[in-house]
Amino acid sequence: MPRSEPDPQPDHRIGVHLDRVLADRGMTLTELAERVGVTVVNLSVLKNGRARAVRFSTLSAICDVLDCQPGDVLTFERP
Amino acid sequence: MDPMPSRAARTAYLVLTVIFLITVVAGLVLVAHRLFGLLQDSHTLSVPASISVDDVRLPETFEIAGPLPVTVDLVGPSVMQRVIATVPVLVWWALVLVALWLLRKVARSAAEGDPFRASNVTRLRWLGALFLLGFPLATMVDGYFSDLLFSADVWTGGPLPPGGIATGFQVVVSAPAIMAAVCLFALAEVFAYGARLREDVDATI
Numbered sequence: 001m002p003r004s005e006p007d008p009q010p011d012h013r014i015g016v017h018l019d020r021v022l023a024d025r026g027m028t029l030t031e032l033a034e035r036v037g038v039t040v041v042n043l044s045v046l047k048n049g050r051a052r053a054v055r056f057s058t059l060s061a062i063c064d065v066l067d068c069q070p071g072d073v074l075t076f077e078r079p
Numbered sequence: 080m081d082p083m084p085s086r087a088a089r090t091a092y093l094v095l096t097v098i099f100l101i102t103v104v105a106g107l108v109l110v111a112h113r114l115f116g117l118l119q120d121s122h123t124l125s126v127p128a129s130i131s132v133d134d135v136r137l138p139e140t141f142e143i144a145g146p147l148p149v150t151v152d153l154v155g156p157s158v159m160q161r162v163i164a165t166v167p168v169l170v171w172w173a174l175v176l177v178a179l180w181l182l183r184k185v186a187r188s189a190a191e192g193d194p195f196r197a198s199n200v201t202r203l204r205w206l207g208a209l210f211l212l213g214f215p216l217a218t219m220v221d222g223y224f225s226d227l228l229f230s231a232d233v234w235t236g237g238p239l240p241p242g243g244i245a246t247g248f249q250v251v252v253s254a255p256a257i258m259a260a261v262c263l264f265a266l267a268e269v270f271a272y273g274a275r276l277r278e279d280v281d282a283t284i
Binding site for chain 1: 279282283284
């Protein structure tokens with residue numbers, strides 16, 4: 001569990017579309033957390049765009065479970 | 080990242096807490112003694128001082144460097160004399176209490192398994208400032224009030240040694256205090272770096 005909340009104004013422009021991919025696959029966040037091996041709280045932080053970094057191992061596990069590419073979950077948002 | 084408390088950190092916190100409580104009680108007793116003469120004959124106030132070695136007769140082969148620490152008994156001290164003698168004690172007591180309080184807080188966070196916090200960086204910097212500035216300041220206050228107590232207007236304890244009382248308003252540069260301050264400031268930067276790393280790790284999924 002994150003000890004402190006990440007900044008509300010993150011210093012990056014990576015958009016996270018986990019909720020969209022979850023909806024497309026008909027999967028809940030809880031189920032994804034269970035299958036990926038990450039806590040629901042951490043995945044929620046990621047889903048809401050409040051994470052500062054994602055481990056490649058976590059990203060790999062997410063893409064494996066959701067059968068998608070990283071680009072389906074993460075996008076770079078131009079200003 | 081889950082906290083990882085260690086037995087050593089918990090022990091350190093416990094020891095510091097005990098020392099802090101002892102210091103509180105000892106300070107209260109000492110201040111009460113200085114102000115009201117609780118520990119011994121209430122008509123006598125014992126104060127520390129230093130005298131010149133020239134005022135002490137020693138065998139020729141004996142040599143002492145620097146002033147000699149002595150204890151001076153003032154019989155029938157006035158309220159003002161008691162207050163003057165108590166102020167330095169209060170200043171040193173406050174200094175030690177604040178330092179112990181800050182150390183105890185740092186130890187507590189370590190005992191909880193999460194020492195790398197911004198608050199600990201601030202505490203360590205304050206500790207460094209205490210050593211760098213607080214120690215000379217307390218020494219100056221000590222010297223000033225000692226001068227005042229033994230001044231002609233205030234002292235009623237009989238004749239003083241020919242060389243007078245070897246204390247005074249002076250700025251004391253203490254190498255150990257400066258070294259401690261430098262170490263504490265460096266440690267604060269280490270903790271600041273640790274806090275940044277921790278923040279990054281905590282926000283990493």
